[in-house]
Amino acid sequence: MxxxxxxxxxxxxxxxxxxxxxTMNFQEGAINGLIGPNGSGKTTLFNVMTGYETPDSGKVTFxxxxxxxxxxxxxxxxxxxxxxxxxxxxxxxxxxxxxxxAAQRKGLVAQMRQWSQPxxxxxxxxxxxxxxxxxxxxxxxxxxxxxxxxxxxxAFIMVAEPKVMLLDEPAGGVNPTLLKHLxxxxxxxxxxxxxxxxxxxxxxxxMGICDQVSVMHQGSALIEGKPExxxxxxxxxxxxxxxxxxxxN
Amino acid sequence: xxxxxxxxxxxxxxxILRGVDLTVEKGSITCVVGPNGAGKSTLLKVVSGxxxxxxxxxTFQGESIAGKSPQAILxxxxxxxxxxxxxxxxxxxxxNIELGAFLINDQKIVQQRFNEILDQFPMVKDRLKDKAGxxxxxxxxxxxxxxxxxxDPALVVLDEPSMGxxxxxxxxxxxxxxxxxxxxxxxxxxxxxVRAGLGLATHGVVLEAGRVRLTGTGKEIxxxxxxxxxxxxxxxxQEDA
Amino acid sequence: MSTDTTISQRPTPPSYEVPKVIRFGAxxxxxxxxxxxxxxxxNPTISTIGVFAxxxxxxxxxxxxxxxxxxxxxxxxxxxxxxxxxATAMLASxxxxxxxxxxxxxxxxxxxxxxxxxxxxxxxxxRVRKHTFIVLTIALMFIFQLFAYNLRGWTGxxxxxxxxxxxxxxxxxxxxxxxxxxxxxxxxxxxxxxxRRSKFGxxxxxxxxxxxxxxxxxxxxxxxxxxxxxxxAIFLGAAGCMYAMFVGSVYPQFSFDPxxxxxxxxxxFAGGLGTILGPSLGALIISGAQQYFLITFGGAxxxxxxxxxxxxxxxxxxxxxxxxxxxxxxxxxxxxxxxRILDSxxxxxAEAGAHK
Numbered sequence: 001m002x003x004x005x006x007x008x009x010x011x012x013x014x015x016x017x018x019x020x021x022x023t024m025n026f027q028e029g030a031i032n033g034l035i036g037p038n039g040s041g042k043t044t045l046f047n048v049m050t051g052y053e054t055p056d057s058g059k060v061t062f063x064x065x066x067x068x069x070x071x072x073x074x075x076x077x078x079x080x081x082x083x084x085x086x087x088x089x090x091x092x093x094x095x096x097x098x099x100x101x102a103a104q105r106k107g108l109v110a111q112m113r114q115w116s117q118p119x120x121x122x123x124x125x126x127x128x129x130x131x132x133x134x135x136x137x138x139x140x141x142x143x144x145x146x147x148x149x150x151x152x153x154x155a156f157i158m159v160a161e162p163k164v165m166l167l168d169e170p171a172g173g174v175n176p177t178l179l180k181h182l183x184x185x186x187x188x189x190x191x192x193x194x195x196x197x198x199x200x201x202x203x204x205x206x207m208g209i210c211d212q213v214s215v216m217h218q219g220s221a222l223i224e225g226k227p228e229x230x231x232x233x234x235x236x237x238x239x240x241x242x243x244x245x246x247x248x249n
Numbered sequence: 250x251x252x253x254x255x256x257x258x259x260x261x262x263x264x265i266l267r268g269v270d271l272t273v274e275k276g277s278i279t280c281v282v283g284p285n286g287a288g289k290s291t292l293l294k295v296v297s298g299x300x301x302x303x304x305x306x307x308t309f310q311g312e313s314i315a316g317k318s319p320q321a322i323l324x325x326x327x328x329x330x331x332x333x334x335x336x337x338x339x340x341x342x343x344x345n346i347e348l349g350a351f352l353i354n355d356q357k358i359v360q361q362r363f364n365e366i367l368d369q370f371p372m373v374k375d376r377l378k379d380k381a382g383x384x385x386x387x388x389x390x391x392x393x394x395x396x397x398x399x400x401d402p403a404l405v406v407l408d409e410p411s412m413g414x415x416x417x418x419x420x421x422x423x424x425x426x427x428x429x430x431x432x433x434x435x436x437x438x439x440x441x442x443v444r445a446g447l448g449l450a451t452h453g454v455v456l457e458a459g460r461v462r463l464t465g466t467g468k469e470i471x472x473x474x475x476x477x478x479x480x481x482x483x484x485x486x487q488e489d490a
Numbered sequence: 491m492s493t494d495t496t497i498s499q500r501p502t503p504p505s506y507e508v509p510k511v512i513r514f515g516a517x518x519x520x521x522x523x524x525x526x527x528x529x530x531x532x533n534p535t536i537s538t539i540g541v542f543a544x545x546x547x548x549x550x551x552x553x554x555x556x557x558x559x560x561x562x563x564x565x566x567x568x569x570x571x572x573x574x575x576x577a578t579a580m581l582a583s584x585x586x587x588x589x590x591x592x593x594x595x596x597x598x599x600x601x602x603x604x605x606x607x608x609x610x611x612x613x614x615x616x617r618v619r620k621h622t623f624i625v626l627t628i629a630l631m632f633i634f635q636l637f638a639y640n641l642r643g644w645t646g647x648x649x650x651x652x653x654x655x656x657x658x659x660x661x662x663x664x665x666x667x668x669x670x671x672x673x674x675x676x677x678x679x680x681x682x683x684x685x686r687r688s689k690f691g692x693x694x695x696x697x698x699x700x701x702x703x704x705x706x707x708x709x710x711x712x713x714x715x716x717x718x719x720x721x722x723a724i725f726l727g728a729a730g731c732m733y734a735m736f737v738g739s740v741y742p743q744f745s746f747d748p749x750x751x752x753x754x755x756x757x758x759f760a761g762g763l764g765t766i767l768g769p770s771l772g773a774l775i776i777s778g779a780q781q782y783f784l785i786t787f788g789g790a791x792x793x794x795x796x797x798x799x800x801x802x803x804x805x806x807x808x809x810x811x812x813x814x815x816x817x818x819x820x821x822x823x824x825x826x827x828x829x830r831i832l833d834s835x836x837x838x839x840a841e842a843g844a845h846k
Contacts, residue, residue, distance in 0.1 A: 016383060037415045039385030052702065072706040082706065085413065086333075090699035093692070100689075101696050102707050111690040132285075135502040143262060146332055147285035147441070160707055172413050173332070173441055175284045176481055201415050202442075240415060257833075263503055263825050268836060286498035304833070458500045 002061075003028035003195050004049065004080070004164060009058030011044055011219075018044040019055065020219035026212075031186065031196040033206045033227070036216035037240050042199045043085050045216070046166055050082050051075040062164075081162030085169045085199075087149040091142030095133055095152060098141050099124040102156040127155040130185060132178065147173040154182065164195045171202040183209050207231060215240065250275035250435050251296065251404060256305035256315075258295050264303065265291040267459035273404075273452075278426060278436045280450035280467060282443045284480055288459045289439040290332060293406050296437065297329035298322035309404065323352055326403035330393050332412065332439075338382025342373060342392055345381045349399030362399050369428065370395045387418025394425050405429055407438040411445065423449050443481045447471040455480060504828055506821040528668050537664040539781040541736055544671030545729050546757060546777040550769040551678035552725025553754045555685060556718045558764040561698030562620055565751040566627030569634050570723040572745030573607050574600040574730020579651035579740040580644065589654035594670060597731050604727020605720050612719040616712065619701075631746055638742035650741035653734050667736045674732070675770070678725050682766050685721070694718055698764070753777075760804045762811030771812050776801070 002025040011019040019041045026032045034042055047053040049060050051072045060068045062078055070078070090098050096116075103120040105111060128134045131151040136144065141152060150173055157165060167186075171179050179202075186196060186209060200206045206213065206227070213230040215222040217239050223230060230236055251273040258266040265288040273279045281289050294300040295307060298319040307315040314322055328349075336345050346366065350359045367374050373395055376384060381392060390410065397405060410426070411419035419442070426449060429436055440446025446467075447453045453470035455463040463476060470476055528537040549571065557564050578596045587593055615626045638645045645651065658666075685691040693714045696704035705711050734740050757776045762768025783796045808815035 037385065038387050038413075038418060050706065052706075072702055073708065073710065076706050076708050088700055088703045090696050090703070092699050093695055097692060097695075101692055101704070101709070104708050105689055111693070112684075112688045114687050115689045115692045135500065136286075138505065138507075139262070139503065143260065145286050145290060151285065156707070169413060173285075173409060175441055176443055177479065178285060201413065201419070203416060240417065257829075259825075261822065261825070262506070263828060264832070267832070284498045286500065288498070303829070458498050 001028045002026065003063060004197070005061045006045065006049065007059045007061070009045070009048055009055045009060070011041075011048060011053065011055050017219055019048065019058075022058070022216075022220045024214050024221045024224065026195070026197050026214075028195055029190070029193060030211040031190050031198065031209055033210035033213040034197055034199045034216065035201070035203075035206060035213060035230075035240065036222070039218075040216040041219040042216055043168055046082060046168055046197075046199065049075075050080060050166060076160075076162070079163035080166065081157045081160050081164070082166035083150075083153045083157055083168055083170060085172070087146070087153050089141045089149050089152050089156075091140065093141060094138050095128065095141050095144070096121075096124060096137040098152060099127055099156045099159055102160040104160065123159055127159050130158075130181075131155045147175065150174055151178070158185075158189070163193070164197070165189075167196065167198045167200075169199055169201065171200055171205050179205060203231075250310060251437070252306075252308045253292075253295070254306045254308075256295060256302045256307060258291060258300055258302040258305075260291075260300070265459055266295065266302070269305070269456075269459065269461055271454060271461055271464070273435060273437055275435055276430065276433065277451045278430055278438070278449060279452040279454060280443075280446040281437070281439045281454045281456055282441075282446060282470070282480060283456035283462075287456045289456055290408055292456065293329060293408050293437070293439060296404075297327055297406050299329075320352065323400060323402075326400075327406060328397045328400055328402040328404075329406040330390075330397050330408065330410065332408040334386075334389055336381040336384075336389055336392055336396075338380065340381055341378055342381055342384070343377040345392055346373070346396045346399060349396035352400065359399070362401065366395045366398055369398070370425070385418075387414045387421065390414060390418070390422060391425070394422070398429070402434065404435045404437065407436065409439055409441060411440065411442055419445065444471065447481075504824055506817075506824055508817065508820045524672055528665055532661075534660060534664055535785060537668055539778060539785075541664055541667045541671055541732075542781055543774055543777045544668060544675050545732050545736070546753075546773040547675040547770050548671070548678045548725050548732075549729035550754050550757045550761075550773040551675065551682050552722045552729070553751075554722075554758050554763065554765075554769040555682055555725070556715075556722035557755070558758055558769065559685070559691060559694035559698065560715055560718055561764075562616075562623050562715065563755060564627045564719075564722075565624055565748075565755070566615075566629070566631035567722065567726050567754065568631050568746050568748070568750040569611065569627075570604040570608060570726035571730040571733070571750060572634055572638065572742075572747075573604050574727035575734040575740045575745045576638065576645060576651070576730075577603045577727070578731045578734040579653050582653050583651070590656040590658075591666070593653070593656070593735055594666075596735075597670070597674070597728055600727045600731035601724045602727075604730070605724040608720040608723030609716070612716045612723075616715050616719065627751075628748065631748065631751070635742050635746035638746055645742070646740075648742065650739050653738050653740065655738050667732065671732055674725075674728050678728075679766065679770060681721070681725075685718075686766055690714065690717070695764075756801060758811075760801065760808075760811055762813030762815075765811070765813040768811050768813035775804075775812070 004026045007023050009019045009022040022045060036042055048055050051070045051074065054069060059066060067075060067078060090101065100115050100120060103123065125134060128137060131154060133148060133152060133155065144152060154170060170182060183205060190196060210227055213227050214224040215230055215236050222235060223233055253269050253271040256266050256269040257264045269292060281292060283289055291300065295302050298317055301316040306313060309325060309327065314325060347359065347363060350362060353359050370391055372391055381389065410422045414422065423445065426436055438446065447470055448467060450467040453465060453467045454461055455470060455476055463470060528540050531537065553567055577600045581596055581599060582593060611630065615623055615630065618626060639647055693704065693709045696709060697711050697714060701711055757772035758769040760776055761770065761772025779800055780797055787796060
C-alpha cells in the first residue's frame with residue numbers, strides 16, 4: 001500500500017530543472033531505496049516531500065492526504081522524520097542536548113520543566129550508545145568529526161520516533177563495520193512498523209537492506225521494483241551503475 | 250617522502266592524534282582507514298598545514314613542515330582536497346580551477362598548466378563557463394581534483410574523494426587517482442569505502458584512537474582477519490548474510 | 491548489538507565544566523559584593539552608578555533571554571523600555587500616586603503592560619527571519635519615538651513628563667532604588683537560569699543553531715520565539731519603570747533611544763551572548779565604566795573615546811565575551827593537565843604493538 005507518494009512534481013531553479021514530472025510511490029512498512037546519479041534530483045525530492053521546498057507543480061500525498069504545501073513542522077507532526085545529506089545538527093549544543101531536542105513533550109507546562117528528565121535521558125543514552133557516541137555526550141556537536149555528526153543525526157531521529165524515516169545518504173563517511181550495525185537497527189525498526197526511504201550510493205548497502213528500489217534519472221523516475229530486478233535493468237546500468245557493478249579494483 | 254613521528258595534535262579540546270608514527274613512500278597511493286573519530290581527517294590536516302601538531306615531527310622531502318603555514322606547505326608541494334564540497338559555487342568552473350594556482354604569479358605558467366589539466370580531465374572542458382554550483386557531485390569533485398593539480402604538487406592529499414558520489418563517478422575518481430600516480434605524484438587518501446580504497450592503494454594504514462594500528466600493502470590489510478571484523482565491515486563475501 | 495569497536499575507542503574526555511564549588515563560590519562572593527556595595531561606598535555619586543548598573547543588569551539579562559538564546563538580535567527593544575517609562579510617568583500622575591514607596595508598585599504594572607504590548611509587536615516582527623527582523627525592530631522603535639513626540643496630550647511631546655521625586659534624604663536616596671533594582675536583577679538572572687535549564691530554553695538554542703532543523707524535530711518555533719520575546723519585554727518594562735522613577739523625567743529621545751539597544755547588545759556581547767551570567771557581567775563592567783568615565787571625564791566627551799577604547803580592548807582580548815573566555819581558559823587548563831598526565835605515561839616503557 002502506498003504510504004507516501006509524489007505525483008507529477010516539477011521543480012525548477014533558474015534554468016535548471018531539478019524535478020521533471022516526477023511520480024513515485026513508496027510502500028508502507030517497507031524499506032524503500034532511492035538511487036540515481038548525482039544531480040538526478042533525489043535530495044530535491046526529499047526537500048519537496050518534507051516541506052523544505054514547494055514544488056512548482058504536482059502533489060505530495062501521505063496516507064492519501066495532500067501535504068504538498070505543508071511546512072517542516074507539519075510534516076514532522078504527521079510522523080515523517082528525515083536526515084540531511086550534509087548533516088544538520090545543532091553545533092553549539094552538546095551531543096546529549098542535541099538528542100534531547102528530539103524527545104517530544106506535550107503541553108505548555110512540560111516545556112518549562114528541565115530538559116533532562118530520567119525517562120528521556122534513558123532513551124537518549126540508549127540511542128547514543130547504539131551509535132557509539134556516549135563518551136562524547138558533553139562535547140559540543142560542532143566538534144565532532146563528519147562521520148560522527150552523521151551518526152548523531154541518526155541517533156536523534158531515532159529518539160524522535162517518527163513513523164516514516166527519510167534517510168539522505170546515511171552511509172556517507174560512516175565506517176563499514178558501524179554501517180552494518182546501522183543496517184541492523186534499520187531492519188529492527190522496520191519490523192516494528194517504521195517505513196524507510198533511503199537515498200544511497202552504496203549499492204551493497206542498498207541491495208542488502210531494501211525491499212523496494214526506485215531509480216531516479218534527470219529529475220524523474222526511471223524504474224521501481226525489487227532490488228534484483230533493478231540491479232540488472234539495462235537502463236539502470238547504463239545511466240548509473242556502469243556496466244560493471246562491482247567495486248573498482 | 251613524508252614521515253610523521255610521535256605526532257600529537259588536537260583542536261584545543263584534547264589530543265585527537267596521540268602519537269602517530271607514519272611513513273608515506275614516494276610514488277605510492279597510501280590509504281588511511283579506521284573507525285569514525287579515529288583522527289583520519291585530523292591526520293590529513295596536520296600534513297597539509299591546516300593544523301599544527303602539539304608534539305612530534307612531520308618531515309616532507311627531508312624538510313620539517315610541522316607548524317608551517319598552509320601557504321608555505323602548498324608552495325612546498327602538498328595540496329589537499331577537502332572532504333566537504335569546497336568549490337566557490339558562484340564562480341565559473343574555469344575561475345575555480347584557475348584559483349588553484351593563486352600562489353603562482355607567472356600567468357604563462359598558469360595558462361600552460363590549465364591547458365594540460367584540461368587534457369587530463371576532458372569532462373571539465375564542456376562546463377568551463379558554467380557556475381560551479383550547478384554541477385553534480387561527481388563533476389564538482391572532478392573540478393576539485395583539477396584545481397588541486399594546478400600547483401603541480403608532489404603529494405596530493407584526498408579526504409574521502411568518493412564520498413557522496415554515485416558508483417560511476419566514484420570509479421572515475423579512482424581512475425584519476427591512478428593517473429596522478431602515473432604522473433609521478435604521491436597520493437595520501439582517507440576512504441570509508443575501504444574495499445575500494447585499499448584495493449586502489451599500494452599501501453594501507455589503519456588508524457584508531459589517534460594511533461596507527463597497522464600498516465602494510467592494501468591487500469594485506471584488507472585480508473587481515475582481525476582488521477576485517479573490527480574496522481573494515483566484516484568479510485567481503487556474504488558469509489554472514 | 492555492541493558497537494564497542496566500531497566507533498573510535500578513545501578514553502572519555504574529562505569534564506570541562508568549571509567545578510560547582512568554584513562557581514557557587516564566585517556567585518556568593520558576587521552577591522555579597524553587590525549587596526554591600528552602596529553601604530561600603532557611601533557616596534551618592536558612586537551609588538548612582540550602582541543604580542544605573544542594576545537597571546542595565548535587568549535590561550540586558552532580559553534582552554539576552556530573547557536575543558542571546560534565539561540568535562535574533564533585536565535592536566528595537568527600547569520600545570519596551572520606553573513603554574515602561576511612559577506608563578510609569580503617565581500612571582503616576584493619572585492615579586495621583588504620592589512620590590515615595592507607593593511609586594514602586596508601578597513596577598509590576600509596567601512589566602505587565604510591556605509584556606502585553608510585546609504580543610502584537612512580536613506577532614508582527616517575528617514573521618520574518620533574522621536579517622529582516624533586525625531592520626524591522628529598529629523601524630518599530632522609531633515609530634514609537636514618533637508617537638511619543640506627537641501624541642502631546644498623552645506624552646507631553648518633546649517637553650516630556652515628570653515623575654515626582656520622593657522627599658528622601660540625599661545621603662540615602664539611592665538606596666531603595668539600588669536594592670529594588672538588585673532584587674529585580676536577581677529575578678531576571680534566576681528566570682534566565684530556569685529558562686536555560688528547561689526544554690523551552692533548549693528549543694530556543696536549537697532555533698539559534700538551525701531554525702528549520704528545529705521545526706523538523708517538532709519544535710513550535712513561532713510560539714517559542716514569541717514567548718521569549720514577551721518575557722524579555724517584561725524585564726525591559728521593569729527597567730523602564732525604574733529608570734523613570736529614578737531619573738524623574740521621561741523624554742522621547744531617551745525613552746525610545748536607538749543607542750539603547752546598541753548598548754544592551756554591546757554589554758551582552760562583552761559579557762558573553764547567550765550565557766546566563768555573561769550579560770550581567772557585561773552590564774556591570776560596561777555601565778560601570780560608562781558612568782565612571784562620564785563622571786571623571788564628563789563634559790569633554792573624552793569619556794566616549796575611553797569607553798570605545800575599552801570596548802575594543804575587551805573584544806580583542808576576549809572575543810566571545812568574558813564568560814566564554816573564562817570557560818575556555820578553564821577548558822585549556824583541564825586539557826593541559828590531561829596531556830601532561832598522558833605524556834608522562836608514554837615516557838614510561840615503550841608501548842608494544844603501537845604499530846607493526
